[in-house]
Amino acid sequence: MPTLIRNQQIVDEPSPPDLVVLEPTDDPRALAERLPGLKLIAVNFPKYSDGRGYSIARLLRERYGYKGELRAIGVVARDHLQLMAQCGFDSFQLREGEDVQDALRAFGDFSESYQANAAQPVPLFRRRAGR
């Protein structure tokens, strides 16, 4: 079974049968009304270099205020994880064959980011000003 990382921990859990999945071409606005009732949404990454899901995640989190679990599925590899987390994903269904222990280290690749992100809603330049 492919491995799931949630909140930077390895968890062993099958995907629920009624998983709501957004494809790259889907508009997250279509879900906006239903969001308060949803606990888990998955965004599919059909290819290693398909970046649409990153925008979808930010829209769900920042524009539509989604608070539940946001899971990246599909071609999700170690080197994607930190960027995905910054965009608001908090769980990751790793693709087959990924080294899960190594993947956990990915969240520490960079200790800071210039931009505002889901974990840090204030961009670096505003925080720098106070230093």
Place this chain on the structure above:
Amino acid sequence: MYIYDDIDQRLVDERVAQFRDQTRRFLDGKLDEDDFRALRLRNGLYVQRFAPMLRIAIPYGLLSSRQLRKLADIARKYDRGYGHFSTRQNLQLNWPKLAEVPELLAELATVQMHAIQTSGNCVRNITADQFAGVAKDEIVDSFVWCELIRQWSTFHPEFNYLPRKFKIAVNGAVADRAATFVHDIGLHAIQNAEKEVGFRVIVGGGLGRTPIVGHVINEFLPWRHLLTYLDAILRVYNRHGRRDNIHKARIKILVKERGIDKFREEVDAEWAPMRDGPATVTWAEIRRIEGRFTRPAHEKLADVDYTGSKTPFNAWLKRNVHPHKLPGYAAVSLSLKKTGVPPGDVTSDQMERIADLADHYSFGELRVTHEQNLVFADVRQAELSGLWQELRALGLATPNIGLLTNIISCPGGDFCSLANAKSIPVAEAIQRRFDDLDYLHDIGELDLNISGCMNACGHHHVGHIGILGVDKNGEEWYQVEIGGNQWPASLGKVIGPSFARADVTNVIERLIETYLELRDSENERFVDVVHRVGVDPFKKNVYANLDQKPADRRRALAA
């Protein structure tokens, strides 16, 4: 120079560590070829015809002498003792070994340099006007804004996997010297009636296979909205840009398919909720960035009168020395276009000598231009003659800035695996044909640009004369365009069927001949004549008896 603070430095160091780990995983067989490709490209590493090619970022073209010495050192240690300055204000090395690249990047990091996002489908190195900070017509110092955008674009989590590469240019002066109309986004600083600074935002321009002049999407964007507005444009592009066909994936195609008005509506809708949000730029940040730039300690000087100087010094003054906003100072171009040297190439020895000269003559800084030359921006006018002599000894004083032999050329078929044809030998043949300085100066301003394939790295569409390498049944042929211009932007028109390499110089000679016959006066440049009379007279003259030798032809014409 913008001097890194501890956070800037830490991020670059962490990038080196990340890439070291990725390279190790690849070499251990834990990362497959395709995935590693996406990762190495984001560190400027291509696999080329002979060996990898590494593209080192020179953010907005600004370099310190210390950095240049490091580049000289690196080129000697990891390459064959020289580097190539590209039209994107980067430095390319052609023979580094994959396993050594992490070490090379670590060395770069010691002088606050990197290769971050110099290729791959992400926001690339920001380019700028090479006279930023010294131009007489300056509105803002574009370097400050470039640095702001550099930080915003560096590891932007949302825009690291765009449909295609994304190039942004910033111009801070009245005249556009950054080609803002042929970039994915061009930002041209302006002041409104209330003296507030903002940017005219141009979107969807570009060269390459489908050259398009960009559209103004926003006539005046107040400076504080810059980053949220960029976020909005990039998000629309990231979500809706085409990913099914690499040749249709640039933002220019999306803008064209939507139409600029519809595209603007989408961007505005995306922008509205972000506007005035936390990513709104603060004046404190602009001041902070400004404060981290080293500034030359200019003296109060008087202008020096050089009228009556003798040739060849005079020719150099006229072509390679540019006005400076302060009296007594000048900006100087170092020509990397000496006949016989591939355009943009510099040896390690030259780099070290240039670094010494920059220390002595220009406050230890220099700039790389998109024309593949170097600029010393703050030279005392009184020292021009001394500098000229030193540059002459180094072969960097060819007085050809703005002239036909200041050829922009991509590396082409000698180095690049995508090429249809070689470009460097063509540049050299043209330089040899036109090496008579008097004739060259008589022809006047002329931009000649060469690309080895449709990717247009040599910007051939905006050359007054543009040459493009094409493949005809496996042979190298060349298509010629005329009438392109950088600013105001216009794209060249193809004059007709392509030529064999042996004919290209003759074709150029005939174009020049036609121009000299048709021009009203010396003040009417080649490109002005093309715009006035159209392509036809040029075409007729070029294609008539093309096999005739130029000397015979001149005789025939004279008779």
